[in-house]
Amino acid sequence: MTVSDSEARDGASAIEMSGSRSWKRxxxxxxxxxQQRPLWGYLGWQDIKQRYRRSVLGPLWISISMGVIALGLGILYSALFKVDIAEFLPHxxxxLLIWNFVSGCILEGSEVFIANEGLIKFLPAPLTLHIYRLVWRQTLFFAHNLVVWVVLMFVFPHPLGWSLLLAIPAFALLMINGAWVAILSGILATRFRDIPPIIASVTQLVFYLTPIVWSIDILSDNEAARERANLVELNPVFHFLEILRQPLLGQEIVWRYWIVAGVITVVGWAAALVCLRNYRSRVAYWV
Structure with missing residues (x-):
């Protein structure tokens, strides 16, 4: 091979690499x-069926486990905080219902490409197919767990009104954010394998910093503690939690949370798109 041939090959490789780094792709x-909704829709449903294969109750275990955990934590913390269980248990x-979806997108998103190594290497498919599959699977889990909310609304009725309809765009916003989180963390974790354990540890910490098993209203009698608790608004997960929990419990809608969630969505997708543009073609080599 002559020097000119080698230079030509290097030039062609550089052009190909630069072409793969395009917004269009x-x-x-x-x-x-x-467009491949039938494929990732089927794969997402099979993931759930496979997890509960040979189980008598099957996917019903999703709702049962969620209900048992919520009941246990609700009774425990309502006694500790001395609040009415009729208000605190649905809270x-x-x-937990919303947190399971959020944490699922974060934790599984960080390993979404690593877990699908075989498909990525041998199946010519868009990289985002695995992202859609992940979000769809978490949506199915959420739908199963929603049974717990329905039961609680019958046992402990709440003044649900037209604001309940806001739960639909709120959950859609959660899905959109779950997608960019999975893209961004998935690509970075594929390149740097130390990231998934770090994300798992941080996610566990965020759970305790988010008012899931505690409430800001509980601290209303202590002004100093309430002011410190208001710092929870620095937690991005808090805003997504509230935009969905408020309509599901018939609470007053705080539009500030929607604005913050919208800003996070725009910024997050901008970062994910930059990452997808620059490193999409390298994921197959990194896995």
């Missing part, structure tokens, strides 16, 4: 993944 990957249950 990044958005094309997102669009192509969405805890809905908080």
């Amino acid at each position: 990044a958005f094309a990957d997102i669009a192509a993944g969405w 805890v249950a809905v908080g």
Whole structure:
């Protein structure tokens, strides 16, 4: 091979690499993944069936385990904080319901490409197909757990009104954010394998810092403690928790949380798109 041939090959490789780093291909990957809804929809449903294979109750165990945890934590913390269980148990249950979706997108998102190594290497498919599959699977889990909320609304009725309809766009916003979190953390974790354990530890910490099994209103008698508790608004998860929990419990809607959630969505997707544009073609080599 002559020097000119080697230079020509290097030049062609550079052009190919630069061509893969384009906004057009990044958005094309997102669009192509969405067009394959039958595939990732089927795979997401099979993930749940496979997890509860040979089980008598099957996916009902999702709702049962969620209900048992919510009941236990609700009774425990309502006694510790000396609050009415009729108010506090739905607060805890809905908080856990939303948190399970959020944490699922974060934890599984960090390993979404690592877990699908075989498919990525041998199946010519858009990278975002695995993201859609993950979000769809978490949505199915959420739908199963929603049974717990329905039961609690019958046992402890809340003044649900038209604001309940806001739960639909609120959950849609959660899904949209779950997608960018999975894209960003998934690509970075594929390159740096120390990231998933770090994310797992941080996620556990965020659970305790988010008012899921506790409430800011409980601290209303202590002004100093309440002021410190208001710092929870620095927690991004808090805003997504509240935009969905408030309509599900018939509480007053605080639009400030929606604004913050919208800003986080725009910033998060901007970061995810940059990451997808620059490193989408390298994921197959990193896994």
